[in-house]
Amino acid sequence: MTRERRDPRSSDRSRFETRAIHAGQNPDALYGAVTVPIYQTSTYAQLEVGVPKVWDYARGGNPTREAFQQALASLEGGTQGFAFASGLGAETTMLLALGPGDHVVLADDVYGGTYRLLAHVLSPWGLTFTATDLSDLDALSAAMTPATKLVWVETPSNPLLKIVDIAAVGAAAHEHGARMVVDNTFATPALQRPLALGADAVVHSVTKYIGGHSDLIGGAIVTSDEEWIDRLGFLVNAVGAVPGPMDSYLALRGLKTLAVRMQAHCAGARAVAAFLESHPAVTTVHFPGLDDHPGHEVAARQMGDFGGMVSFRVGSATKALEVARRTELFFLAESLGGVESLIEVPGPMTHASVAGSPLEVPDDLVRLSVGIEHPDDLIEDLDRALS
Numbered sequence: 001m002t003r004e005r006r007d008p009r010s011s012d013r014s015r016f017e018t019r020a021i022h023a024g025q026n027p028d029a030l031y032g033a034v035t036v037p038i039y040q041t042s043t044y045a046q047l048e049v050g051v052p053k054v055w056d057y058a059r060g061g062n063p064t065r066e067a068f069q070q071a072l073a074s075l076e077g078g079t080q081g082f083a084f085a086s087g088l089g090a091e092t093t094m095l096l097a098l099g100p101g102d103h104v105v106l107a108d109d110v111y112g113g114t115y116r117l118l119a120h121v122l123s124p125w126g127l128t129f130t131a132t133d134l135s136d137l138d139a140l141s142a143a144m145t146p147a148t149k150l151v152w153v154e155t156p157s158n159p160l161l162k163i164v165d166i167a168a169v170g171a172a173a174h175e176h177g178a179r180m181v182v183d184n185t186f187a188t189p190a191l192q193r194p195l196a197l198g199a200d201a202v203v204h205s206v207t208k209y210i211g212g213h214s215d216l217i218g219g220a221i222v223t224s225d226e227e228w229i230d231r232l233g234f235l236v237n238a239v240g241a242v243p244g245p246m247d248s249y250l251a252l253r254g255l256k257t258l259a260v261r262m263q264a265h266c267a268g269a270r271a272v273a274a275f276l277e278s279h280p281a282v283t284t285v286h287f288p289g290l291d292d293h294p295g296h297e298v299a300a301r302q303m304g305d306f307g308g309m310v311s312f313r314v315g316s317a318t319k320a321l322e323v324a325r326r327t328e329l330f331f332l333a334e335s336l337g338g339v340e341s342l343i344e345v346p347g348p349m350t351h352a353s354v355a356g357s358p359l360e361v362p363d364d365l366v367r368l369s370v371g372i373e374h375p376d377d378l379i380e381d382l383d384r385a386l387s
Contacts (some may be wrong), residue, residue, distance in 0.1 A: 024070025074312035087205025089241030090219030100126025103147040110156040112351035163295025168316035170198030208337030263307025264372040271375035314382035326385035
């Protein structure tokens with residue numbers, strides 16, 4: 001007798017950790033494999049001319065990719081997920097849902113690649129944008145124009161760990177007839193669910209915490225907006241910035257351990273931030289888990305924990321470079337969200353593209369991605385580098 005399998009996405013009894021393992025991931029129908037197979041194919045045999053079983057070509061869809069999309073959509077609380085070959089591939093496709101003459105309000109502290117995409121790729125195409133402090137609702141209102149179609153939120157932000165009140169900004173955007181998208185890369189759905197707070201869509205660099213092991217490049221969008229689902233579904237195939245089946249498999253594998261990894265990242269970051277706050281060589285610590293962080297109360301309200309990212313200032317660009325060179329357990333590298341700890345200086349590295357712009361970051365800023373090593377070892381490593 002074959003037991004009918006209940007879809008965990010449809011049950012209130014299935015919690016986050018359970019859906020991360022089961023949503024979109026039923027055992028293989030043919031052999032019973034409990035891991036979603038890697039469907040390494042570029043095309044599909046059709047039943048008749050123009051009558052495919054599901055997809056006609058792998059740019060339009062792939063079973064491994066579809067499993068990842070379903071799982072991530074379930075965790076974010078959305079109707080549809082779309083996977084991409086990179087985070088910027090996801091952002092580009094999201095912004096191509098707009099058109100020339102449309103206006104975007106952008107947070108004033110975002111990933112440098114997001115700014116570069118808008119300023120140097122899509123602005124010449126006709127998309128305009130204004131960067132503003134989204135923690136100030138009056139500043140947001142002043143930045144809105146009749147052409148504003150989208151408010152782009154990143155919270156916690158990169159690299160200053162600013163916090164934006166998602167519900168308040170979403171309400172303001174909707175009042176002006178605009179939509180709101182939230183970059184949830186730093187928090188992940190394990191800590192923050194923007195769609196439940198009023199966001200119209202969520203974007204991710206899957207490369208980071210969702211993948212979690214520094215071994216893939218990927219991006220994603222999740223939404224329940226039917227108009228956007230139709231538009232993005234068309235753009236996925238028309239633009240073609242899709243991931244291969246192997247990266248989709250690795251992303252799906254990463255989702256399975258996301259909840260437990262984020263617990264370790266958050267615990268490590270809290271310990272590291274507390275150490276840095278007391279160190280005489282450190283002038284400022286940016287971490288929303290600290291009581292004196294300007295966004296602490298909002299973060300405590302909209303996040304389950306405060307994340308694994310910490311940034312701090314050391315007084316001069318020369319000192320920042322020295323600290324970054326001296327660590328041993330913290331590898332000097334761009335990116336974040338992997339199980340290993342990383343250190344970088346955003347000014348000349350991840351945020352070089354914002355130099356000279358209103359989004360320019362302090363030259364003495366150091367950014368940490370706190371991994372899942374023992375926090376005491378990481379603190380000793382930083383203490384040696386700062387001494």
